[in-house]
Amino acid sequence: MYMAKGSNGLDSQVIVRASSGSWKIKMGLSDLFSIATSLFSEVFSAYIVIARLGWASILPVVIAVVYVILKARMDVYAMRLRNVTNSALPPKFQQGYINICQHMKTIKLYAWESVFLHEIGLGKVKYVTPPLVWLAQFTMKALNSSLSEIAASLAIISQLRPDSSFSYVEMTIILSSMSSLVTFTRSLGSISKKLNYIGETETVFKQIVSAQQADYIVRKTATKDTAVKMNDSEFSWGKDKFSIRSLALEIKQGEFVAIVGKVGCGKSSIVSALCGEMPLERGEACIFGSIGYVSQKPWIMNATFRDNVLLGNEYDEKRYNQTIEACALTEDLKLMPAGDMSEIGHAGINLSGGQKTRLALARAIYMDANVYIFDDLLSAVDAHVERHLVERVLVGNGLLANKTRILVTHAEHVVPLCDKVITIDHGDILVTQQEKMSYSGMAVHDLMPSADLAEACAKHAVPSTSNAKSGEFTITPELEVPAFSRQTLWKFIALSGYANVATAIAFQFLFSYGFYYVEGLRMELVKGAGTGLMASALKRYLIVNAVVTIMKCQIGSISALISSHMWFDRVEIKMTNSIVEALLFAPLPVFERMSKGTLEKLMHEDVMLASHHLPSHLCSRVYEMFNAINSLILTIRTSPIVLLSLIPLMCVMLLVNKRREKVQGIVVKVARGSGARLRENILQEVLAGKEVMRTHDRVDHYIDELAEASAKAAMLENHSMRIAMIKARVEEIVVDVLYICILIYCKLASLNDPSSFGPGNVDMMMRFSGSTLNKLSSISFSDIGITQCLPSLSRFFVYAEQLGREAPHVSKDTQPSADWPAQGAIEFKDYSMSYRSELGPVLNQLSFKINGKEKVGIVGRTGAGKSSLTYALLRLVEPAAGNVFIDGVDTSTIGLHALRSNISVVPQDPVLFEGTIRDNLDPKHEYTDAQVWEAIEKAKVGHLLTTPAGTFDSTAKPNGHSIVRNPSGNWIAGVGLDRWVSANGTNFSVGERQLLSLCRALLWQRAILIMDEATANIDSATDQVMQAVIREEFNDKTVLTIAHRLNTVMNCDRILVLDAGKVQEFDSPSELLSRDGHFSRLVESMKFNEKTKE
Structure with a gap:
């Protein structure tokens, strides 16, 4: 956690890695052990294959190794292509999700909801992997499952001679050898996937650890x-x-x-x-x-x-x-x-x-x-x-x-x-x-x-x-995620689009039933073949088997590509837009009380699980169901008696599934009542306060707390996974027992009646009965993935539907005129406001009037309600009573966008977003570069647009976008409008951020300007320059200046003194100083009365 200052942009990446990368770490570590523990069985399988087929078995090994190499190269190419795609994106608000979570108040102050909604949605569209790359990746994945049969078929074909003849026992040995080859080559093929997970695990660890450094002092x-x-x-x-x-x-x-x-x-x-x-x-x-x-x-x-x-x-x-x-x-x-x-x-x-x-x-x-x-x-x-x-x-x-x-x-x-x-x-x-x-x-x-x-x-x-x-x-406990219901799944399908889902399922149906007839054709090639013709029949069968497998692989890749394009990608964009829109347009008091760690996990991990993993598992389940039905039909054609074995299997599956759902519900309740969900919150807190923790030498304490919370969350996740795995393993054991019974039946039948129950019948019966049972077992394993994704889907709908919405941003019936507000006159009438209904009012029965183009200072003790006036004017919080009028228009009757987009604010906590200076001043690109330069010159902040590598020249023409990525993937800081702003503006001081916020106001030139402690973090000389700029450039605007420094407001037309949310005094500075009141005592305490009298 020893991350250097100036690397705050990495905080969001660490949070994302810790959320979305946790499963990669888990899978990578488990696969590391899997490779080690399966080594013995793979060596044993290799020995059996070589002993039976000779060195011809080297062929499938070579094919598997070549596949592993090609898959690794394909993964590297895909990663490079994704990096190129990312680099091609415009350098604008790259940390959109994090900005929403951390800077919602700023977004609402500037009425930038549509900007972030558009940028995040546009980013999702531009991050979509090109179709050809998708097709290549799906092909390699499909090859992983079909390569074993292709390799085994080729190995056996190479050993067959046209004049070969063999008995039933020899046929059994050949089929057994083929089974061993399939097992062996599948193990080799799976190494690529396992190594990929291990590589991603290493990448996640490196990305997190690379952010560490030792103290320099x-x-x-x-x-x-x-x-x-x-x-x-x-x-x-x-x-x-x-x-x-x-x-x-x-x-x-x-x-x-x-x-x-x-x-x-x-x-x-x-x-x-x-x-x-x-x-x-x-x-x-x-x-x-x-x-x-x-x-x-x-x-x-x-x-x-x-x-x-x-x-x-x-x-x-x-x-x-x-x-x-x-x-x-x-x-x-x-x-x-x-x-x-x-x-x-x-x-x-x-x-x-x-x-x-x-x-x-x-x-x-x-x-x-x-x-x-x-x-x-x-x-x-x-x-x-x-x-x-x-x-x-x-x-x-x-x-x-x-x-x-x-x-x-x-x-x-x-x-x-x-x-x-x-x-x-x-x-x-x-x-x-x-x-x-x-x-x-x-x-x-x-x-x-x-x-x-x-x-x-x-x-x-x-x-x-x-x-x-x-x-x-925080209100996280109030937004309880209910148990999954079928209604939630139907809502997900509706969100995906019935046509998109139907298309994806139709391809699974056609894919499955198309090969149903092919399987029947293959069965006819060897069924009833005699001993003399067995070699040629088997050879034809294996050749057709290899060709069909290749076709199956490619058609499966195309089907997966279409499903991804028609369903996965589209529903991800819809879900992203839905959750972002729900958060952007939620009332600010509600949003501020939400757990930010949970929100970031929702927008990264939950959306990905629900939009990609869940549809993928659903498609797999549908496909496995179709395959199981097909295999069942083929098995019944071969030997109807196998149908009897399915009865105990179905009974076991129903009983186990019922028990699993009951135990799973208990685990979910325990997870809700525990601190498991605090993991993301603690991680975010540790990252946000890493400098303070390091300085106070408290990092180890919170790392231990984070480890404890992570262990608790992992334990609950493992309990849930273990329940699903136990269910699947029980069903797998039952399947294996039934398959053994079928093998015994086949053996006895062939011995009793070899003429009517020949080797072809034995092969088909063994193959299709085993396939039927395995497909039924595969459905249970697909349930594991679905079970993992359903809580994320439920959580998505809870946050997307239950957050509520603030008042409409656009009100067509009460839209103010285009030149509103012309004067900027403000009037509060019996106005009261409370941040929460159960708390007392922070503004209590306020009644005062500010004339158009008047300069008003607002002072008072800490907590008096000064900044709450900003919330009231921009309706960040709705009033408990009373009204606010601007140029005679009741602000509660107009759209929020019309209100907020006509008021400029220089906030107490200025925020800059990652991107260029140009993007931060004018994200909507409503102004020309010349207008932006004019505002910069007026604000006298040109010196901030220089870097040690370049100088500022206000007479030079804007040079467009000169921002590029260096080889390490970081944006190179430009000069002028292309000066790069780090995440949260960390490459600018707080005072500089306030000056750039003032530059925004100068560019926008709105009728009302609110200066909320805008000079708190700047020196007195710069403060005087800012005050001169405000007097000159906002001479015909209404200016409200909230300040602790009394000299900042001494030149205002009038001064509003607040205390405990009420107006104590409101008059000109000279009149207030002549009284023995609140303002006079404030001035006396700082000895400004002598300066004023002079």
Whole structure:
């Protein structure tokens, strides 16, 4: 799990490999043992064949070996062709499934549902393997089953002479030899399949293990003097990528160090270097003692609040309570349904940005580390909480006052409190030693009146550490997968298309019954032949047998190809579109409460099993049923008495199947009640928080937890498989016993009446009775595959049908005019909103009006409901009461697409998707390249479109798509609009992502712009540039600015002050400052009142 930072795009691949590749590992390992254990039987079979047929038996061996070589070459060619097909795809949103699971809020904010639905569906179509390759692959698979009979027939034919004559006993020996040859060559032919599984197993292991790496910084035992020491160190993300050069740094134990610099200068990279995530190219780098780390984007697990803090450590009540109080989380816990045992959703979805940051801080503090590293810790909290964290954690008598603290920050008023300042400018480092100073001549405890601090943080309250049942957040338990029913299968057939299914079954029928007549013809060739004519008759029979087998092989390949094209591929596209559409158009609160690991498994493994494996097994079962009926008819023609042997077999099959269904139901119930389904969730959590886990040295704990969950899931899967295998083995034993009885009957009949029951009759009776019994047994084995696929099919329909849908995206009856909204006037009337019906409202009876083209700042404490206004305006959550009007139009009456596509948002957590800059700014390609360049120039982000290998030139004409794959399969970063964006935008800092989000808004030029903490992760100089751009470019637009930095909103026309979801004040800044109200106290706490009066 030691994956380097910058490789986040591999996370989704690892999840897919762990889900869809688990069966490959299982089959590969089982086949590895199978090859070893079957070696003895294969050598013994070879000895029997050579002893009876001589060295002519080498012929089938040679044929089998040639087949293995051809099959291996075909697999290599098919893999190369798939890679070429993948490379031909446009470099746009390659991780579609993962984007849906992780960034649904962003997709809905920008009304990009249709974009992702189209891209994923288009990707499925373009990934379809070419028909000729399919035909070749199916041919090789069919040869695997028919090659044995062809080889055996040729070997025996080579031993026959025209004048040969032999008795019944010699005939029996020949048939027995042929059986041995068939067994032997089938064993050789199956080696290719087994080696293929083993090769895929090796590939899966290599893909997962290849993502591992060791820490690049040396960790040593803590000392009393030095905490961090770097001597002429150079760190780099790779060739032609960002580097930190000639870093000479020494930090003493107990020092407080600030890291400052402009957006994108490399602050987070030096943090990665300190944490051992950035490759060390040369020099020496050491850190003494353990590390506590809070990342810029806090990592939160889908677990209880307490588990997030403990991170697998033992619970110490005193230390835990001190940590909670120091991080100002006491009041937050009181509001949670089960205190600190409340469940936190995936990525902290039910927490505000400030709460997530403080929870991550609490986790780091509880680790009791030697060195603490905070990446932009204070950007997501308001002035009250910032003061509390500085005093109770960082300086003075804070919990970490005697620890080594390294703080990346844009908060300039905190810098004077530090011992050292590290200034970074695009990889160049300047270290400044300074004497601790107070901010604006004040001690830190004067930043806020103590009475306000006590009121804001409730420092003497006791946290709620209830041991009651967790306040559940995820809704996975509510979406129970019912037991399989025939109705589910009929729904699957309807989804597939009755015509497609009927075509596939018709080909199986024609294929089976066509060869029914051929089998009858072959039977007539030797039936009733005398001793003298037996050699020539047998030779004709074997030749026809070989020819028919070859025809059977090729026609079977064509039939499989048609079934795949008419059924498998089409139903996969339909199922993919259905589940993606269900997820994209599900209400956001419902989606956010769903298990993301289960969703990713659903979209990868379940869809593949239900769309390809299940139809394949169904076709096999239908074909085996037709074959069994044909064989039964042929057997009855030869000897009707064999029909009596089927009666006990059918009775056993019915009894065993009934018992299996009962036990299988018990296993399914146990699986639902266990933690088996947590395997995917834990894997996703481990991958998402790998940097934090590595830094805190907690990887082994969660790997053990993942192994335990995987073992539990594997145990349940094995129980289910074992039940099906026992059923099949019991039926196989019964078949073998009945076949022995038939052989004894044939022996006795031929001895008693050799004239009417000759060798031809014996051969046909043995062959067709054995074939009939084997076909019936094969039906049971096909049931095993069907049984494995049915839960996936049931789960698909549950999620596709029971998630519900949000309001219509297009409402033709109430479609607003084309120029709506022209003014951008917003009015809330008695508006209330709650994220969940059982919880209290986050917005309560809001009533206010914003004039068109007005600039409004929105402020308030963490959790006051500021970001919830965005949810309300874009109807991400439907109102509990009241209405929202935009230019006089009630937003609840129009389609969601019309609403969301007319509002621009620069979100608090900006997201970039894997692809080019062009694709991220304009995925629908509604604007020309010239318009995109104009927006880039206005946003002043041209420097972000350069790479070390190229420079930005705004006057140059766009050079189209210059993105190509290098030999290792990775996209090469281009320049300009072709600058490549890694998955989740990891090759851009959070501040840079916010600037690119602003560039989107400049390109779209919509009447309303919402800035949700858009300047939280950028320095003050860049903030001023952004504010100037907004004032100039959005002068005729309505702008809502949600901010913790009060200087960001001081130039607004009016300021809306929220507290506990209610409007406390709403007026101009000058008017609010003249009062003794909420806003005035906020400004006083940050000492902006003096700046304003000046």
